[in-house]
Amino acid sequence: MTAQSDHWSQHARQWSLIGPPLRPAAADIRWIETRIRDWQRQGGAVMPRALLCGVTPEIAGMRWPTGTRLVAVDHSRPMIAGVWPAAAAPGIAVCGDWLSLPLADASQQLLVGDGCHSLLVGRDRHAAFTRELRRVAAPGALLLMRHFTRPEAAEPVAAVVDDLWRGRIGNFHVFKWRLAMALHGTPEQGVRLGDIWNAWREAVPDPEVLAAQLGWRTDVIATIDNYRDVDTRYTFPTRAEARGFAAGFDVVAEHLPDYELGERCPTLAMRPR
Ligand SMILES: C[S@@+](CC[C@H](N)C(=O)[O-])C[C@H]1O[C@@H](n2cnc3c(N)ncnc32)[C@H](O)[C@@H]1O
Helix, strand or coil: CCHHHHHHHHHHHCHHHCCCCCCCCHHHHHHHHHHHHHHHHCCCCCCCEEEEECCCHHHHCCCCCCCCEEEEEECCHHHHHHHCCCCCCCEEEEECECCECCCCCCCEEEEEEECHHHHCCCHHHHHHHHHHHHHHEEEEEEEEEECCCCCCCCCCHHHHHHHHHCCCCCCHHHHHHHHHHHCCCCCCCCEEHHHHHHHHHHHCCCHHHHHHHHCCCHHHHHHHHHHCCCCCEECCCCHHHHHHCCCCEEEEEEECCCCCCHHHCCEEEEEEC
């Protein structure tokens, strides 16, 4: 098993401990459902063919238009086996790579993803992903993508750690994302998961003490151990960079949720040019 696939196996095992902002909140899902309803009212396809990049259960199980034929594509069999909500989704999940989607040209009327770009580091991979989405998008399609974006000016790591100990951060996942973004390098570098873990351990040598002080669950805190010694990198574009990924699409709407860190989690609605 490669380090990359092992990372997603562990992610699948601890999925129930992962929460917003890493997973979409109800407000994100309602916004996506509304955009799709509006798109259909304005002439979007009846019984659309839909692509979900990943197996995000909140999206798979949302209120899709009647007759939707959904295909979810994810390269991790453990994520498909452990996280895909087969009974709630109007379709199937297949094992495949977003950079080489197992779908025909111009075949998908709806394309949806949650945080996908954060898993693709480097301009070439972002461009290849957008090209694939554009290739499979049918004329008049709707693309909905939530992004995790870093601020234009990075927060100092010390400020994030200070907020953590002072109880100014609402949950562990918000802290994890703020720390990751504070350590982010150039768009080509992103941030190495092992480096996030190292900074975490330096800031919090004894997680039990933090858990007791903040009243946080130790099993949720322990989700960060999945990053230990892992060379995989995540990338957090700025909001402007995220819009720039949409080559071949026009951004037609943007949703900024009001949960903590929501200003860094925009969902973009896009239409192919
Ligand atoms: C949709 S994303 C983001 C999920 C969630 N927001 C989070 O971070 O926990 C996670 C999924 O992407 C999948 N994935 C990452 N890179 C991929 C690629 N190049 N092709 C297909 N699936 C990929 C992983 O296997 C994982 O199931």
